[in-house]
Structure formats: structure tokens, C-alpha cells
Amino acid sequence: MSNNKLPTIKEIAKRLNVSASTVSRALHDHPSIGLVTTMRVHKVAKELGYEANKMAIYFKERKTYTIGVIIPDLSEPFFSAALTGVEDAAEASNYNVIIGQSLDNFEREKKIVENMKDHRVDGVLVSLTKETSTYEHFDSLKKYNIPVVFFDRVPNRKDINYVACNLVSGMLQAITKLVGIGHSRIGLINGPAKLAATLQRLEIYCRCLKENNLPMDQDIIVSTTLAKADNVKAIDKLLALEEPPTAIIVFNDYVLLDCIAAVKAAGLVVNKDISFISFANLPIWEYMESVPLGSIEQFANKQSSMAAEFLFQMINNANKPNSPELPLLQHIIDSEMIDYSSAK
Amino acid sequence: MSNNKLPTIKEIAKRLNVSASTVSRALHDHPSIGLVTTMRVHKVAKELGYEANKMAIYFKERKTYTIGVIIPDLSEPFFSAALTGVEDAAEASNYNVIIGQSLDNFEREKKIVENMKDHRVDGVLVSLTKETSTYEHFDSLKKYNIPVVFFDRVPNRKDINYVACNLVSGMLQAITKLVGIGHSRIGLINGPAKLAATLQRLEIYCRCLKENNLPMDQDIIVSTTLAKADNVKAIDKLLALEEPPTAIIVFNDYVLLDCIAAVKAAGLVVNKDISFISFANLPIWEYMESVPLGSIEQFANKQSSMAAEFLFQMINNANKPNSPELPLLQHIIDSEMIDYSSAK
């Protein structure tokens, strides 16, 4: 059983018959304390193994040196990479990171925000739930002077701080590449209509087709609920067309995995009979034999660490007394198509 | 700009011309406070939007309701699953989780421990670095009454609290299964000698062979540094034998992925010419066409959440004044071979 009593400043003060304030100042080598006293204090402090109780200091400072990160799901490599990005940035600033997984559940997200408020984190980083469409729970953090920065899955609002990823650049690279190697009939397997990401992909797809002077054909645009059976149905529908696409942009890697299986089942060969480009979430293609021509990378790590930097800027700015009101911190990172076609 | 001043108990007290202690008691509906006063306090509290500053309470309680988790690498699905297990358990107990990635670096691990001590976490969960062989940095937490529970990668000591995974059960299932379907020449591709896991696998492999009355042949035991080229070299060495094994136990899934590629490159067919069983770390086999016959699952989530339960037991026990000195909390979970042979 350990002593249970950690040495405090008062303890040192008592032993030396001086006041706690003298000890505190001596420990910081404050000039107003005599040299001998300072040395005696240091000596006793060392003997007792004294260490300042940071929680007491933090409490006085009204800070916790902790930030919260709210993400949908750690089992997604995208988000675990994002968390790592945050942790790296936080470590560099001597901050701690507490996590909360919303599991794409709005109520959980609210609860996590509440909890982080209770713990008085110095700031919050969020990647939203798919369900989230109202933001009062984040607005309420303003009352506690807790800044919020969103990343990747960000609210559809102007008055927020965020880092997001622009899918246009990657999609443009993808379609340009496909056109470059001779494809002119490029399909799209999109996600469920209710997801913002779905609409976004459709818009960008159309734009990029146009930029490449390709016609748009509704027949080669299909969607899936993201369920496995539905993914297969979607790709089969395209393959069954009279004139099937020769290349397909796929909603994400999970969908693509099912598509590849279906293509093989149909006796076709990936990258010969049909080519794919998808939106990256899985770091697995280097191990697979059938791979997409490329993946549109959204740089989870880069997004999250930049969001963390923004957050620290806001936190530090708030600490300065004459803070000149920071402008909104917003940044959009370009996605990039990672080319796999040369790899195999 | 928000008001910067959150309402406090003192603020309420001032408005009602009562003392802070009365307000505090009224807010908790303490019987010694008159009904009218209590109601007036509640009313003003509501008007002001008063919420207790938990940090102040925690500081007084000398608790933080936060536990720390130290794991090697979040990008490994095993550890992100483990973290999720911890978070689930923590949420159920109203605790927060702060994370630290050691990146398999001993110095980082020490630094993280130090940091968590500074933040006075109520307890720590650890899965050790591959480099860690001394444990003073954890012992030092005793001084602060911070309990520690290890999981999965645990110290080689008796006097610790831990949850670990027993590989024997899974390996035995694996070899028994292989024997059952006619294999009698079962190889082993092991990891680098310096890893504890390597020695462990070798021992268990030998034991399980013996239990199935199979002879041991040094020729079909090879090792790899875990680098891709070396993985390929290892499997090629086995395939080049006069009498190659018909089944191989592989160190882990990463190694196996390279092995499968090498087998295909050699013109052989997985699960026909040669079969594999590996130690699971990747949740990818459901998407692959060539899969091992089975994977030995070590239940990251179960291990970590049980470790968290242990930790909470220790924390709660320490809070009780007449704590009857908890015994060491130790548990070993059986690994299990997950059978994929029927799936394809």
C-alpha cells in the first residue's frame, strides 16, 4: 500500500517553517526569494520527491490541456488514421486527446459533446455522423469557450472552422486518366441518396465528364445502399447493359471489393474487360491481385492534423488577453488519385 | 464573443443573499435546507443556466474520471478494436479515455506514462511495446495510486494485473483441423527471434504437433523478419523443399498476404496445393478470394474491455475507505481458430 499522501507545497513549507507562497516562488526560482531559502526548498522538494500537482494548476488556469476528438468509427482505417494525425499534432503541443466514437449515431454524438463539455476540454475536433444535420449541440460549446473545428465530414454552413477535402481534383485526375487510356464510357456506382457524399460525387462526376467532353448517360449511373447484395446488384446491372461501361467510378473501396468479386463471378477480368477507380478508405490494394486503376485519396491524417493545428491556434488565441478576434479558419485539401495501374 | 463568465454557486448565492454552502446543499436537495430556499435556488440556477463545474469537483475528489490507454499503433486493426473495447467499457462507467500511441518505441512509452501521470488519470491500460523489457515506469505509477492493467502484450512478471490471450487453444484447433483433413506435414513460418511472440508460437507449435503425434521436422520451420521480401523468401524456401509441407502455420496475416502472392506466382493454388492458417490481425479475408483455412483469433476487443473492467474494479476499490486489498486480477482468454474453409 503506497503512502497515499503525495508531497505538497504545504508539506515542504511546514518542514522548513516558511509559507506556502515562499515555497511556490522558490520552486520557480523567483528573484524575491533569498538564495539560501530557495536552495533549502529545492533540497527538501527533491528529498520528498515533490512534483507539482498539475491538476491543481490546470484548475486554477481553467484549462485541461486536453482536446476531444469525435469520430464516427475507429474501425475505419480512415478515422484511425485521422486520430493518429490528431494525436501527433496534440503531442507536439503538449496536449492530451480524449476520444469519442459516435458510431454514426446522432444521439451518441450529442452525448459525447455533452461529456466533453463536462470534462472542460480545451477544444473539440469533429467528423460528423452521417445522421447529423443540426448543430446546436456544437453551438452550445461556445458558451463554455470551447472552440470546435470540423474535418472531413463537415456541417453545411459557412460560419464554422473546418478542414475538408475537395473531391473534384481527384475525380478529374481519374476521369482524365481514363479518357487518356481510351475510355469514353465511364459509369458511376454511387451511394444511397440520403448521404451528402452521394450527391457530391454525382455532381463532381457530371462536371468532370463535361470537362472531358463526354456525354452523360443516365443508364450507367446506378446506386447502392452499400449492403453487399446491393453492391453486387449494382455492378451486375451495369454489366448486363447492351453497351456496358468500360470503366466505373465506385463510391468507395468497400463497394468496390464486392464489385470485383462480382466481375470475376461473371467471368470477366478486372482491368481488361472493365476498369475501376474508387474512393479510398482501405489500405489493402497492395495486397490484392485485382485492384482499381487508382484510388482517390482524401488524406485523413493530413486533414485531421491540420484541423488540430487550427484548434490550437484558436485555443492559444483565446488565452491571450488582447485577442484580436481570429478569423474563421477554413481549409480545403485537394484529393489526389493514387495511381495503381503501373503497379501491376 | 461569449460572456466568458459561467455562472457559479457564488453567483447564485449573491443573488439570493444566502451562502454558497446553502446553494450547494439546495442544489442537491439536502434536507437541512428549507423548501422555499431550495426552490428559489433551483429557480435562479435554471435562469442562469447554472451547471456545476465538474473539474472543480473532480479536483476536490482527487479524481479525473479519465483513464489512459497506451497501445503501440492505432493503424493496426487489432489495436483500434482494442481501443473500441476500452471506450465501450469506459462509457458504461462514465469514464473518459485518453490515448497514447507508443509506436513500439520504449522511450515514447515512458513519455506517455509520464504524461498520463501528470494528468492524474485514474488508471492506465497498457499493451506493451515490442521493445519493453523493464517496467519501472509503470511501477512508479503506484506512488500516485494509479492502477495499471496490461492486456495482450503483457510483462513477463507475476505481480501484475493483466488480461492476455492463450494461443494454445487456437493453435491446437488449427493443427487438429489440418490433421483431420489429412495433413501430416505442417510447416511454420515464424517471426523474428527477438520477439517474444516468436518463441511462444514455436513452443506451442511443437506442443500441438506432439499432441497430434506428428513428428517435428526442422526443415519446415522457417522464419522471417516480417519484411515483405523476407516473407516471400520464407515461403519460397518451403516450397522449394523436396518434400514441401502441405499446410503452413503463418506468423500473422501480413506475412500470409505475401505468402499467398508468392504461392500464386509459383503457379500453385491456395487451399489445393497448399493450405494456410495464420494468426489474425486483419479483418480482410471475407473480401479475398484466396484465404487461409482459418485464422487464430485473439479477441482484441474482449481482452481490452475485460482489462478495462479490471481497472474499474481497482479504481472503485481504492475509493472505498476500508478496502480489503484486492487480489491480483488476472485472466487469460482462449484464442479460437475461426474457420474459413466452409466459406469458400
Place this chain on the structure above:
DNA sequence: AAATTTTACGCAAACGGTTGCGTAAAATGG
């Protein structure tokens, strides 16, 4: 030697809330 400055330290409040103890005033008992 008296006046002034400097040195070296203590007091007390502050952060926000909790709690043991003391005590007026009101209610009850005899």
C-alpha cells in the same frame, strides 16, 4: 544616526464546489 531603499518573506484571496460543525430562531414538550 536618521531617513530611505532594498531584501525576503507572509497573508490572504482566488479557482469552484463540498462538508463538518456551530448557532440563532422557531417549534415542540412539559
Place this chain on the structure above:
DNA sequence: CCATTTTACGCAACCGTTTGCGTAAAATTT
């Protein structure tokens, strides 16, 4: 009507550290 209990609240300490201000004693100046 006096003695005792109950009711309802305030005081002050506490958690551990920091910091503005005040002040004796010592050192310096004249």
C-alpha cells in the same frame, strides 16, 4: 412560561497552487 429539540442556515476549512500586496528587518544612503 421555561427547557429542549428541531429547523435552517452560515462559517470556515479543504483540495494544491499561484500571485498581488503588505511589511518587518536589513542594507544603503546622506
